[in-house]
Amino acid sequence: MTLIPxxxxxxxxxxxxxxxxxxxxxxxxxxxxRVLSRTLQASRNTVRAALGQLKADxxxxxxxxxxxxxxxxxxxxxxxxxxKTVGVLIPEPIGRLRPLIALWxxxxxxxxxxxxxxxxxxxxxxxxxxxxxxxxxxxxxxxPHSAWVLTLSSEAMQQxxxxxxxxxxxxxxxxxxVTLPHYDLDYRAICRHGAGxxxxxxxxxxxLLNRESRRAGDVDSERGFLEGVHRSTHSDATADIAYHRDDxxxxxxxxxPLLDRKNPPTALVVSNSYAYxxxxxxxxxxxxxxxxxxxxxxxxxxxxxGSLVPAPTRYRVDPHTFAKKMLxxxxxxxxxxxxxxxxxxxxxxxxxxxxxxxxxxxxx
Amino acid sequence: MTLIPxxxxxxxxxxxxxxxxxxxxxxxxxxxxRVLSRTLQASRNTVRAALGQLKADxxxxxxxxxxxxxxxxxxxxxxxxxxKTVGVLIPEPIGRLRPLIALWxxxxxxxxxxxxxxxxxxxxxxxxxxxxxxxxxxxxxxxPHSAWVLTLSSEAMQQxxxxxxxxxxxxxxxxxxVTLPHYDLDYRAICRHGAGxxxxxxxxxxxLLNRESRRAGDVDSERGFLEGVHRSTHSDATADIAYHRDDxxxxxxxxxPLLDRKNPPTALVVSNSYAYxxxxxxxxxxxxxxxxxxxxxxxxxxxxxGSLVPAPTRYRVDPHTFAKKMLxxxxxxxxxxxxxxxxxxxxxxxxxxxxxxxxxxxxx
DNA sequence: GCCGCTGGTTCAACAATAGGGCCAGCACTC
DNA sequence: GAGTGCTGGCCCTATTGTTGAACCAGCGGC
Numbered sequence: 020m021t022l023i024p025x026x027x028x029x030x031x032x033x034x035x036x037x038x039x040x041x042x043x044x045x046x047x048x049x050x051x052x053r054v055l056s057r058t059l060q061a062s063r064n065t066v067r068a069a070l071g072q073l074k075a076d077x078x079x080x081x082x083x084x085x086x087x088x089x090x091x092x093x094x095x096x097x098x099x100x101x102x103k104t105v106g107v108l109i110p111e112p113i114g115r116l117r118p119l120i121a122l123w124x125x126x127x128x129x130x131x132x133x134x135x136x137x138x139x140x141x142x143x144x145x146x147x148x149x150x151x152x153x154x155x156x157x158x159x160x161x162x163p164h165s166a167w168v169l170t171l172s173s174e175a176m177q178q179x180x181x182x183x184x185x186x187x188x189x190x191x192x193x194x195x196x197v198t199l200p201h202y203d204l205d206y207r208a209i210c211r212h213g214a215g216x217x218x219x220x221x222x223x224x225x226x227l228l229n230r231e232s233r234r235a236g237d238v239d240s241e242r243g244f245l246e247g248v249h250r251s252t253h254s255d256a257t258a259d260i261a262y263h264r265d266d267x268x269x270x271x272x273x274x275x276p277l278l279d280r281k282n283p284p285t286a287l288v289v290s291n292s293y294a295y296x297x298x299x300x301x302x303x304x305x306x307x308x309x310x311x312x313x314x315x316x317x318x319x320x321x322x323x324x325g326s327l328v329p330a331p332t333r334y335r336v337d338p339h340t341f342a343k344k345m346l347x348x349x350x351x352x353x354x355x356x357x358x359x360x361x362x363x364x365x366x367x368x369x370x371x372x373x374x375x376x377x378x379x380x381x382x383x
Numbered sequence: 384m385t386l387i388p389x390x391x392x393x394x395x396x397x398x399x400x401x402x403x404x405x406x407x408x409x410x411x412x413x414x415x416x417r418v419l420s421r422t423l424q425a426s427r428n429t430v431r432a433a434l435g436q437l438k439a440d441x442x443x444x445x446x447x448x449x450x451x452x453x454x455x456x457x458x459x460x461x462x463x464x465x466x467k468t469v470g471v472l473i474p475e476p477i478g479r480l481r482p483l484i485a486l487w488x489x490x491x492x493x494x495x496x497x498x499x500x501x502x503x504x505x506x507x508x509x510x511x512x513x514x515x516x517x518x519x520x521x522x523x524x525x526x527p528h529s530a531w532v533l534t535l536s537s538e539a540m541q542q543x544x545x546x547x548x549x550x551x552x553x554x555x556x557x558x559x560x561v562t563l564p565h566y567d568l569d570y571r572a573i574c575r576h577g578a579g580x581x582x583x584x585x586x587x588x589x590x591l592l593n594r595e596s597r598r599a600g601d602v603d604s605e606r607g608f609l610e611g612v613h614r615s616t617h618s619d620a621t622a623d624i625a626y627h628r629d630d631x632x633x634x635x636x637x638x639x640p641l642l643d644r645k646n647p648p649t650a651l652v653v654s655n656s657y658a659y660x661x662x663x664x665x666x667x668x669x670x671x672x673x674x675x676x677x678x679x680x681x682x683x684x685x686x687x688x689g690s691l692v693p694a695p696t697r698y699r700v701d702p703h704t705f706a707k708k709m710l711x712x713x714x715x716x717x718x719x720x721x722x723x724x725x726x727x728x729x730x731x732x733x734x735x736x737x738x739x740x741x742x743x744x745x746x747x
Numbered sequence: 748g749c750c751g752c753t754g755g756t757t758c759a760a761c762a763a764t765a766g767g768g769c770c771a772g773c774a775c776t777c
Numbered sequence: 778g779a780g781t782g783c784t785g786g787c788c789c790t791a792t793t794g795t796t797g798a799a800c801c802a803g804c805g806g807c
Contacts, residue, residue, distance in 0.1 A: 026392050027794065051753065062796045067754085083754045084804035113489075114686055114702060118482045125477075125489050132496075133424060267692055296660075296690040303667035304692060322478055323687045326660040328631055328668055338478060340766095347793095391763065415784065426765040431786085447785045448773035509783070512775075518783095 028061055030354075032069035035059075040078055040089065049079060049087040072354050103136045105349065106164040110147045110171055113140060117292060119321050119338055120170065126342035127168075127349075134350065139164065147173050155179050166352045168345070169199075171234060188352050190345060192235035192364075200352060202344055205364035206236045206318065207243035209334050210288060212369065213316045214247025214258070216332075217286040221377045222314060223256045226277055226284040228270070228298060230291055231262035240290055240318060259284060263294050270297040278305065285378040286314040292321040295331060299374075310376040317374075320367065329373025336367045392425055396433035399423075404442055404453065410524040413443060413451040418525075422503075468501045469713065470528035474511045474535055477504060481656060483685050483702055484534065490706035491532075491713075498714065503528065511537050519543050530716045532709070533563075535598060552716050554709060556599035556728075564716060566708055569728035570600045570682065571607035573698050574652060576733060577680045578611025578622070580696075581650040585741045586678060587620045590641055590648040592634070592662060594655055595626035604654055604682060623648060627658050634661040642669065649742040650678040656685040659695060663738075674740040681738075684731065693737025700731045 039045065049055070052070065056063040070087060073079045080088045113121050128138040139162065145154040155176070159167070167187040169176060177197045180187045189201035210227065217225055227244045230237045241260060248258035261273040277284055289295045295317040302309060309315050309329060317324060317333040324331045344365070403409065413419065416434065420427040434451060437443045444452045477485050492502040503526065509518040519540070523531070531551040533540060541561045544551045553565035574591065581589055591608045594601045605624060612622035625637040641648055653659045659681040666673060673679050673693060681688060681697040688695045708726070 026395065028390050029794080031390070053753090064797085065795060068794095081754060082804090083802070085753060087754080114482070114486050118478070118485070118687075121482070121485065121489070122478050125485070130424070132501075137496075267690060267694075271692070293687060293690040296687060297692060299664065300667070300692040303664070304672070306670075308668070321687075323482075323657060323660060323685075326631060326657040328635070328661060328664040330631075343765095393763080417784085420765095426767095428766085429764060432763095434785095445785060446773090447771070448783080450784060507783090509775085514775075517774080 029065050029068035032059055032061060032066060033072040036069055036073055045089055047089060049089060051086055104164045105131060105136050105138050105166050105168060106162055107138060107140050107168045108146050108170060109140060109142050110144055112142055117321050119336065122338035123342040126339060127345050130342060130346045146176065149175060151175055152179055159185055166349060186352050188349050192239055194235050200348055202348055203236060203364055204336060205366045207239040208366055209318055210240045210243035211247035213288045214244050217314060218251050218253055218256055220375060222286040223253060224282060224284040225256065225286050226259040226261060228261050228263060228273060228287055228289045228294060231264050237290060244288060265291055265293060267297045270294050271301055274298060274301055288316045288318055290318045292317055292319045292324055299327065309374050314375040332372040332375040333370055334367035335370050341365065393429050393432035396423060396425060396430060397436040400433055400437055408527060409453055411453060412521060412525060413453060414525040415450055467499055468503055468528045469495060469530050469532060470526055471502060471504050471532040472510050472534060473504060473506050474508055476506055481685050483700065486702040487706040490703060491709050494706060494710045510540065513539060515539055516543055523549055530713060550716050552713050556603055558599050564712055566712055566726065567600060567728055568700060569730045571603040572730055573682055574604045574607035575611035577652045578608050581678060582615050582617055582620055584739060586650040587617060588646060588648040589620065589650050590623040590625060592625050592627060592637060592651055592653045592658060595628050601654060608652060629655055629657060631661045634658050635665055638662065638665055652680045652682055654682045656681055656683045656688055663691065673738050678739040696736040696739040697734055698731035699734050705729065
C-alpha cells in the first residue's frame with residue numbers, strides 16, 4: 020500500500036501547476052491569481068499557497084502590480100529532482116541517546132518515508148564543539164540534504180545555521196535572538212511546576228540537578244525552577260543548582276557537596292533520565308532512601324523509568340505526538356511555506372509517582 | 384487544465400481502498416479501522432468515512448465485534464505484484480520493548496530499505512496468546528508481506544508458522560522440533576558462564592531470576608544456569624530459580640520469598656534488563672547493598688544499565704552486528720535460498736562491573 | 748487626477764480532519 | 778461465568794485547511 024503524498028488542496032494544486040509549467044502551458048506570465056482561483060475552483064488564498072511553493076522552487080517570480088512571471092526554464096528545476104533527504108544531527112550514536120529521542124527520530128523517519136523523503140542520521144561530537152563552523156560547512160557540503168534537523172543543539176550550531184541560511188528545524192529550544200523554527204517540551208513550565216509540587220509537599224530546601232551543557236532547554240529549566248521557588252509564597256525556601264555531564268562520575272561529583280552539607284536538600288529535580296538512574300543508585304549507596312530521606316522528580320521521561328521502585332514522579336511525553344508535530348513543521352521547512360511560526364511548546368503530563376513525599380518532620 | 388476530482392482525504396482514501404480491494408490485497412477481512420488509520424495516516428473518523436463509501440458500494444460489510452468483511456471478489460489471484468514488505472511481530476509497543484531490541488529492529492529497517500524492502504511492525508499481545516492461530520491467520524490475510532520476523536516468539540507461534548509454511552525468520556531461539564531459521568544470543572552459554580563467574584568468586588547460594596514466559600531463550604537460560612552450578616566442582620552450591628513477568632510487581636513477588644529465607648542467596652543472575660532495574664531498586668528499598676550484601680549479574684544488556692551505580696556485570700551485545708546477521712538470514716528467506724541452516728548463536732562479550740564481588744565472610 | 752488591473756495581507760466563518768472517549772458485540776483465557 | 782482485549786458504532790472537542798471577503802500598495806493606461 021502506497022500512501023497518497025499530497026493531501027491538502029494547496030499541495031495538489033502545486034503539483035498540478037508544476038506540471039502545467041513543465042508542459043509550457045504559459046509563456047511570460049501566469050494567469051492572475053484571481054483567474055487561477057476561478058479556473059482551479061479554489062480560493063485565492065489556497066492558490067496563493069500553491070504559488071508560494073513554486074516561488075520557493077524558483078519557478079515563478081511574482082511582481083506586484085503585474086503578475087507572476089514564469090522564470091526561464093533554463094535550469095530544469097534542480098531543486099525538484101534533488102535527492103529528497105533530510106539530515107538529522109545527533110551528538111552521540113543513536114544507541115546512546117535517550118530511548119525517547121531514538122523513538123521519535125525513528126517515527127519521524129517512518130513518516131518522512133511516506134512523504135517521499137529519507138532521513139539520514141549524522142552523528143558526531145565535532146558538530147557540537149564550541150566552534151563547529153568547519154565541521155558543519157564540510158558536512159553540508161558533503162551531504163546536500165533538503166533540510167536539517169538539529170537535536171540537542173548548541174548555541175554555536177544554531178547561529179551557524181542562521182548565518183548560513185540552510186533550511187533547518189531545531190528539535191529543542193532555541194537561544195534568544197536565534198530565529199529558527201523549533202519545537203520542544205516546555206522545560207521552563209515543567210521545572211516551575213516541579214518546584215511548586217515539592218513546595219506544596221512541604222519541602223523548603225530544593226535543588227535542581229541540571230546539565231552542564233547550557234543547552235537552551237537546560238537554561239529554561241533553570242529559569243523555571245528558580246521562578247517556581249522564588250515566586251512562591253514560601254520565602255524561606257531555598258533553591259540550589261548543581262551540574263552534571265550526563266555521566267555517572269559527574270553526577271556523583273555534583274551530588275556529593277549537596278549531600279555533605281549540614282542541611283542537605285530534601286528534594287531534587289533531576290534533568291536527564293540517565294542522570295536520574297545514577298542519582299537514585301548513588302543515593303542508595305549512601306544509604307539514603309527515596310522518598311523517605313529525599314524526594315526525587317525526573318524532568319525527563321523514558322520507558323525504563325517505569326521499572327524503578329519507587330516509580331519516579333515525572334513528566335511523561337508521547338514520542339508519537341512529538342514526531343507528528345516535527346513532521347508537520349519539517350514539511351513547512353521543506354516546502355518553504357512562508358508563514359512558519361514556531362508553535363506552542365509541548366507541555367508533558369505530570370505523573371505523580373512514589374519518589375516524592377512530604378519531608379521528614381523537622382526537616383522541612 | 385483538468386481539475387483534480389477528489390479533494391478530501393476521505394475520498395482519496397476511498398479511491399485507494401477500492402484499488403486495493405480490486406487487487407485482492409486482503410482476504411476475508413480488512414485490517415481493523417484502527418490499524419488502517421495508522422497505516423494510512425489518517426484519523427479513524429476519516430477512514431470510516433472512506434469505508435462508508437465502500438460499504439455503500441456493497442464492496443465491504445462491517446460486522447460489529449469482528450471487522451469489515453470483504454464481499455465477494457474471491458480473488459484467487461493475489462500477490463501478483465506483491466509489495467516488497469517484511470512484517471515484524473512484537474508483543475508490545477516498540478517504546479516498551481527493551482531499547483536494544485528497538486535498536487536492531489530499527490537498523491534492520493534501514494538495511495532493508497537499501498534492499499528495496501519495507502519493514503512493517505505489527506504489535507499485539509494476541510499474537511502471543513496460547514492459541515494464536517486465529518489472530519495470526521487474520522494477520523497474514525490482512526498483510527501480505529513477503530516474509531515475517533518473529534521476536535520474543537512463543538512455541539505456539541513458531542509451530543503455527545511451521546504448519547502454515549509462511550516464510551519466516553525467528554529473531555530468538557527456536558523450540559525443540561521447530562525447524563525455522565533463527566538467530567539469537569547463546570543464552571545457555573551466557574547463564575552457564577554467569578554461574579561459573581559467581582562460583583569462582585566464592586558464592587554458593589545462587590539464584591536465577593528468570594522470565595516466566597517460557598520462551599525458548601529463557602528455557603535455554605535456565606538449562607545453562609543449572610548446568611553451570613551442578614556440573615561445577617562445588618557440590619555444595621545450590622541453584623534456585625524464581626520467575627517474573629517483566630513488571631515491577633512480579634519481580635517483587637519473585638524476590639520476596641528468596642530474600643526472606645534464613646539463608647538467602649548471595650548472588651543473582653537476572654534475565655531482562657528492566658527486571659534488573661527493578662531488582663536493584665527493590666534491594667535498595669530493603670536496605671541491601673550491591674555488591675556487598677548481594678551480587679548481581681544482568682543476563683541482558685541495554686544502554687541505560689551504564690548509568691547505574693555500581694555498573695552491572697553483564698553480557699554486552701552490539702545491535703549492529705545482530706541486525707546485519709538478521710538481514711543476511713532474512714534475504715535468504717526472501718529469496719528462498721535452499722540451504723538455509725541457522726548459523727551459530729551469538730556469544731556476547733562478558734563485562735565485569737561493580738555489581739559482583741566475593742560474598743561476605745561466613746556467607747559463602 | 749481617475750480607473751482597473753496586479754500581487755500582499757489580514758480576518759472571521761466554515762468544513763474537514765485529528766484524536767480522544769465511551770459503548771455494545773464477539774472471541775478467547777482463566 | 779467473569780474478565781480481558783479486540784472489533785465496529787457513535788460522540789465530542791480542538792486543530793487545521795479552506796473559503797470568501799475586505800483592504801492595501803504598485804503598475805499601466807486614460
